[in-house]
Amino acid sequence: MILVTGGAGFIGANFVLDWLASNDESVVNVDKLTYAGNLENLASLQGDARHVFVQADIGDSAVISALLQQHQPRVVINFAAESHVDRSIHGPEDFIQTNVVGTFRLLEAVRAYWNELEHEAKSSFRFLHVSTDEVYGTLSPTEPAFTEDHNYEPNSPYSASKAASDHLVRAWHHTYGLPVLTTNCSNNYGPLHFPEKLIPLMIVNALAGKPLPIYGDGMQVRDWLYVRDHCSAIRRVLEAGKLGETYNVGGWNEKANIDIVKTVCALLDELRPRGDGLSYAEQITYVTDRPGHDRRYAIDARKLERELGWKPAETFETGIRKTVQWYLDNPQWVQNVQSGSYRDWLQKQYAAKAST
Template identity: 80%
Template sequence: MILVTGGAGFIGGNFVLDWLAEHGEPVVNLDKLTYAGNLNTLAAVQSDTRHHFVRGDIGDPALVAQLLAEYQPRAVLNFAAESHVDRSIHGPGEFIQTNVVGTFNLLEAVRGYWHELPAGRKAAFRFLHVSTDEVYGTLSAGDPPFAETNRYEPNSPYSASKAASDHLVRAWHHTYGLPVLTTNCSNNYGPYHFPEKLIPLVILNALTGKPLPVYGDGQQIRDWLYVKDHCSAIRRVLEAGRVGQTYNVGGWNEKANLDVVQTICGLLDELKPRDDGQLYRTQITFVTDRPGHDRRYAIDARKLEQELGWKPAETFESGIRKTVQWYLDNQPWVQNVVNGAYREWTDKQYPLQHA
């Protein structure tokens, strides 16, 4: 049994789906179901007896302790986080509460559980913390990609809160001996992505005839990682990663935001042409850049490849085609997100639990 936090979000939800497809091992899935948590993502495993969903907060140490005592997991994987930079700029408090205070409370509950385990299970236990490359700050055009040894220089409330959570995880290992692993990933994309993020927003706006907003000059560069590749990397780190180590997970796909938007437009021109015969790129609109916008992120994932033999299976070209096709094929999921119906059903079916 493993315990996954934030397993109804974008990356966590994909991880749960892939884990149950790849393993027979059950999952306890703890998610607060904020706006970005969507149980429709997990519809395929709704009746799967290996999937135990609990609506709750990682910041509720009594609830986490209760779940740990009841299910006795061999590992905890922490995906739970507030993760949208724009939202962190307008309302940083929630990011501090979830990403910093929540991680602290989770670590304390896990430490208490781990400390009481029998020797063999204690040695085998792992706490895997999923983080971001944004903790490293920004890169200039000629800088080498972020390595695990780069110093932390976060520039947004979001990245600062994630940097703080990474430091807490590191400290709980060095001070208390908690067997931790940390992964710092580049920009994820793929199925079930909440449509406030660039790629799903562009797809949705394109199909509905709305402007395709591009910040500034659109030359901000990101390293794009297909979410299912990220999931396979996390499985590999959990399986064989060295305790106390950090592993950067990247797709080796540096792309400017404008190039990403234009690629999506080209795929939609091919797969679902506009009724009026116009090209989707005519909807591109440049908007005022956001405050403190980092210019470039890039991940050096050689440590993960050299130590654990992991490499991404998808190129950006193959992954983005799969992603656009998924959104075209899954419009009911998208519409439930857009109209908010997923939240109304969630609130009725899954009240927030407390210990």
């Protein structure tokens, strides 16, 4: 039995689905079901006895402690996080509560549980914390990619809260001996991605005939990682990662945001052409950049390949085609996640920005 937090969100749900597709070990899935947590992501597991879903907050120590005692997991994987930079700028307190206070309370509940385990179970137990490359700050166009030894220099409330959570996990290992592993991933993309993030937002807006909003000049560079490659990396770190170590997970795909959007437009032109014969790229609009927008992230994932033999299976070209096709094939999922509150958020974040 393993316990996963945040397992109804984008990366967490993909991990749970991949985990149960590849082995029979059961999953206790804990998710608060905020705006980005979506039980529809897990619809294919309905009736599957290997999947136990519990709606709960990782900050609820009593509930987490009771679940640990009841199910006796050998692994806890922490995906639970507030994870959107723009939302953190408008409302940072939620990010502090979930990513900092929530991680602290989860660590304390796990530490108490781990301390009571018998010798063999205690020595084999693992706590894996899933984090982000944004904790490292920003890079110039010519600087080498982030390694695991790069200084933490977060520039947004989101990345600062994740950096704090990483430090807590490290401290609980060095102070209390808790057997932890940390992964810092680059930008994920793929199926089930909530459409406030760049790639799904562009797909959804393009198909709806809406503007495709690009911050600033669109030359912000990110390394893009297909979500199921990320899932396989986490499984490999669980299997063979060295306790207390951090592993960067990247896709070796540095792309500027504007190039990502143009690639999505070209795929949609091919797979779902506009009725007027024009390219979806005609819908691209430039909007005022967001505050503190990091210019470039890049992950050096050679440690993970060198020590654990992992590397991504997808190129960006194969992964982005699979992603666009998934959204075309699942219009009902897209419609269902576009609630009134989500539409209000998009209006607040993009429509009110002056075009440049």
